[in-house]
Amino acid sequence: MKDFKVLNTRAPRIDGPAKAVGKAKYADDLTMPGALYAAILQSPLAHAKILNIDTSKARKLPGVKAVVTSKEAGLVRYGVSPARYDETLFAHEKVRYVGDEIAAVAAVDLATAQEAVELIKVDYEELPAVFDMFEAMKEGAPQIHDEFPGNMNAEVHQEFGDTDAALAQCDLVVDHTFLNKRQDAAFIEPHSCLAVFDLDGRLTLHTSTQVPHYVMRTVAMVLGIPVGNVRVVKPYVGGGFGPKCEATPLEMSAALLARTTGKPVKMNYTREQVFLHSRARHQFYAEMSLGVMKDGTMVALRNKAVLDGGAYTSFGIATVYYSGSLLGGPYKLKAMKYDGYRVYTNKPTCGAQRGHGGVAHRAAFEQLLDMTAEKLGIDPVEMRLKNIMATGDVTINELDMSSLGMKECVEAVRDGSDWKNKKGKLPKGKGIGMACGFFVSGAGYPIYRSDTYHSTVVIKVSEDGGVATVLTGSAEIGQGSDTTMAMIAAETLGIPLSHVRVVSGDTDLSVDLGAYSSRQTLMTGHATKEAAEQIRNAIASYLAEEMDCSPESISFSDGIVKFDGQPGNFQHIRVQYIKEHRGWTDPPSGEYLTFREAARLAYLKGGTLVGTGKYKPPRLGGSYKGAAVGTSPAYGCSAQVVEVSVDMETGEITVDNMTDAHDCGLAINRTLVEGQMQGSLSMGLGECLFEEVKFDSRGRVLNPSLGEYRIPTALDMPNVKSIIVESSEPHGPYGAKEVGEGAIMPTIPAILNAISDATGIRINELPVTSERLFMALKNKENA
Amino acid sequence: MLLPKFEYHEPSTLQDALNLLSELGGNAKVLAGGTDLLVRMKQKIDRPSHVISIARVPGLDAIIPRNGHGVTIGGAVSAGAISRHELLNDRFLPLALAAGRLGAPMIRNRATIGGNLVNARPAADLPPPCMVLNAEFKLKSASGEREVAAVEFFRGPGEADIEPNELLVSINVETPMPWTGGSYIKLGARKTLEISMVNVAALITLQSPDGVITDARIALGAVAPTPVRAYAAEELLIGEKPTDELFERAGMTGVGLCSPITDHRGTMEYRCMMIEVLVKRSLKQAVERAKSWKP
Amino acid sequence: MKTIIQMTVNGELVESAVEPNRTLLQFLREDLDLTGTKHGCGLGDCGACTVILDGKPVNSCLVLAVQAHGREVLTIEGLAENGNLHPIQQAFVDKGAIQCGFCTPGMILSAKALLDENPKPSELEIRTAISGNLCRCTGYQKIVEAVQEAATVIDGTEVSS
Structure with missing residues (x-):
């Protein structure tokens, strides 16, 4: 079957030891001699005109080196999607949420910078504010952006087939509504950065980001620096999950202050500021109708979404498209209609978070599917299997499922959880539920319209042939991409993993769009593979010349080189290598030529051995408006079964068991794949049961702390039975595709379906706190 | 931060600590565990110009059994030490359980017991068990000392019967009678790291393993501006044989004594209904433990 | 006004002058450059700043540096000996218990404090011991497995030596 030496193993991650001993450097661990510390002034009001900003007292405070406002920063508009650049670094005419940035101060230390921030006097004229997305859509609601009447940030209307006609022909149409709550990514590392200019006006920005490439472009654009003069370096990152996918005011302020003062500037967000900056999961309202035939065949889906976007756009346009497009699969439909609305409100801006745009609507749909199955008297697993897509299917919105082990996933969790002996047979208060989902394996298009490669990679072999260094701009943020690239390079070059080094996260090294949309394994992986192949081919061709054989007869594996499977007559190469390394204590030995000797030979013949690889997806998707969002070279999918216990007297929910199967194509590293699966489920569990960013009546976050914004602890999360399903993805490197986001898709609905099984109650609003469930139980009792 | x-x-x-307190009074805050004070100072809720650490005052961190008929717990004893202490787990279980849930x-x-009590948060973990154990708090100042019963100590959210020049030096608890059992139940969203939505401590004394209830004490947290004893529910229990039906009635009576608030952690309605359930459960647990009391 | 403090950090005596409002976390990270101890929230909510103080894990963001005067502090940098990973560190690497790594130092120290007191903990005891250390990446499962593995390794080492 598989004949890999490095891939598909459980190799320990290459950054593990550095992280285990505390030597791995994160942005806040970096210091520079003479560095200044900076702090940001943020609006205390949700919606107000700025009448005047008086920075004179702050400037006079001893130790203050610079104060910048929109006057100094300029008014270059930026954002994520060029179609909606609606932010400026600092608010100038008005502020639009509690936390909107107004000014920044650099000083000799943080205490001074913070003191100076408090000395900046801003005169406001408070404006009526709107915090609820439905209120914001009403006529007469306060207008947040003049250019967007009705606070309508983005609207999507798509239809495939004739949905109304299809629904009319169905035996049964079931309706459902669903409301999730605004979430926070709650990565443990708050944003941090350090900006420094060199004497030539070149900026180096060390920052905690998922996307060095986009940060480079945005900072260059906003500060008016040629892109080539901005270098973004990502040290180790303490989690991102989406909100670190865009340039932040922190990064731009630090860069601006560094330029203003000529000194390195360091800045951090506090935990509270992480909540204020947000860019995390939107609040979604879903309204859908599913039409089916008596035998359980799905026919048509009508889907409406309203998204509370907060004060600015961020990723929001993509988000509102995803809420529709990601319901195109994994079930066959004859018609699908989608209407999506993203609305501005006077709250922190929402953006992308794990399972971008898809999670809430997937939750709604998978619940609706169970409700429908129940009405039809069909087992939810059977209903899913009946409608499921398979490899080669194309969704109604033209997404190509070039590999799809969906059926295998469903069967794996059904059997792995003993579904057949549990469903419908558990005592009251205990329940079992299941759900499915799929997700892109890399966005088909960059965020800005461009023919750019999505990834380029350079691999350079050391002169002695002993070490291959992978140079990439891709972002290791904990998911293990450095290890993945090292494994792909090692496998391709035919050398042990320990002979590969990875230097990543630096825009000077290569182009890479970064860690979002679950793209790096596939895209950076392709580029890495291609770069390694180039090196292997170069070595083979030099060797063929030297050995007078054909390059095709040469094979590389386990650090040794074979000629037609034989050692070959290579002694003269070894003798030369050993002569060149007189005094060394590790001469190449053994009956075969080593990679080291072969690579050294190639260096002697051709100079430093470098391979480059590149990747961009082919043109993908349909030609309808918004067809780009949801396209991907490949799709990962997963199914989950969850078992819960409900305390019928208090409403408390305990998740007892979770069984998860994910099709990630070839699992490059089985341990890392399981880690992504288990982490996704944990985040999904938190979002389902505990998490909600709450606001008071004036738009201030009520719970901007990890004490009051509750993510699961070790006592809340059960063990997960993790089953890896491996289809072979034709568009993935060695058949690999995503796992980081698809795995969260089924979690929330599987829990909700289990709760319904345990209690007979459908909860259509998150989070399912003990109170929410208890009150629902009570209402049912009274009804 | x-x-x-x-x-x-x-x-x-x-003595030095007390002298400093009387000298600095309202301008000073006592630093014990710091898990509350330092948080409040970082959040700029408290801005004392003086901080007096009691960490190096000898004796405040000791748990001292008093000849088998009680225990004295120093004000600076940590919640962890309480939760792990054998005697406290054996004879003063509600306190040990509550400390283990903090x-x-x-x-x-x-975090120290003194800090948890003096801060007088309505949802704090340690006041209810102290109240059911009839704990006495010893307060000292440079000019004297006094004892305050746990049930008298709490005045309102963040307010307790302690003067700025006083220090809570110890908590004294009498050993409960034979055939006594106790319990502590806390309702929060997560299984740990929680602020209680409702918490209940109960202590039940039986005449004999099969006998009637001779003493009953129930205290509730997070249901009123201060933790409260549910006296009416207690009275209902005394002299009765323990039954599920009795516990249920006690639970319903308990609700009547409470005036919980609605905040972002939970509504008044839900808290009230949970009082009923948790009182019932805590009594049941306490009785089970009373029945298996060992000398 | 600065106070002179002395403490043992990772087995070495350190002496320094600090302002009283300096936390132990700041002192370790900024004055001693021991940046393995992480700052995640500053309020004792996340556990990223966990260090072992006189044998007990604490949130160093809620301890003043002056409070640690005369005491013994163990940080993540003090665990490996002669360049060899401590068995808990090795198990975290081997079992895939590390993803972003930001919670890892605190998590490992909480595990260390547990295993020092309780060499054969149950799964529930492990989960309780690390329940103040938030991890957003792993779902905790591989962390629990790593602590179990480390317990076995440490136990085995002690028996054989």
């Missing part, structure tokens, strides 16, 4: 500036004092005797392990290793 930065702490504001303050002057730091670290007295090495109780925050998370690292918080428990710093």
